[in-house]
Amino acid sequence: MNPLLSYQVVAVLLLCLGLYALVARRTLIGMLIGVELMLNGAGLSIVAAAQLTPMDGVLGQLGALLVMGLAAAEATLVLAIVLVVSKRFGDAASDTPSELKG
Numbered sequence: 001m002n003p004l005l006s007y008q009v010v011a012v013l014l015l016c017l018g019l020y021a022l023v024a025r026r027t028l029i030g031m032l033i034g035v036e037l038m039l040n041g042a043g044l045s046i047v048a049a050a051q052l053t054p055m056d057g058v059l060g061q062l063g064a065l066l067v068m069g070l071a072a073a074e075a076t077l078v079l080a081i082v083l084v085v086s087k088r089f090g091d092a093a094s095d096t097p098s099e100l101k102g
Contacts, residue, residue, distance in 0.1 A: 007048030014041030028082045028092050036071055043067040
């Protein structure tokens with residue numbers, strides 16, 4: 001089996017696992033973990049493609065750093081939102097903020 005294909009299969013598995021976690025989880029933290037798994041799969045795919053093809057490896061590493069920075073910024077914002085939602089509604093479930101107060 002081609003090494004690039006092996007890495008791409010692992011990246012697709014991470015993507016599918018993250019998508020399943022995003023859809024199946026009811027809490028905002030579980031959804032955040034799913035998104036982080038999907039971003040890790042994307043970073044793995046970028047680095048593997050850059051290292052195992054004639055493309056310059058530095059570009060792949062820069063792309064992976066961009067994905068990691070995006071993941072860190074996204075995690076910071078989502079954790080701040082979870083903190084506000086849990087303080088206001090007392091629960092961090094994803095359907096809690098959508099309920100209107102009478």
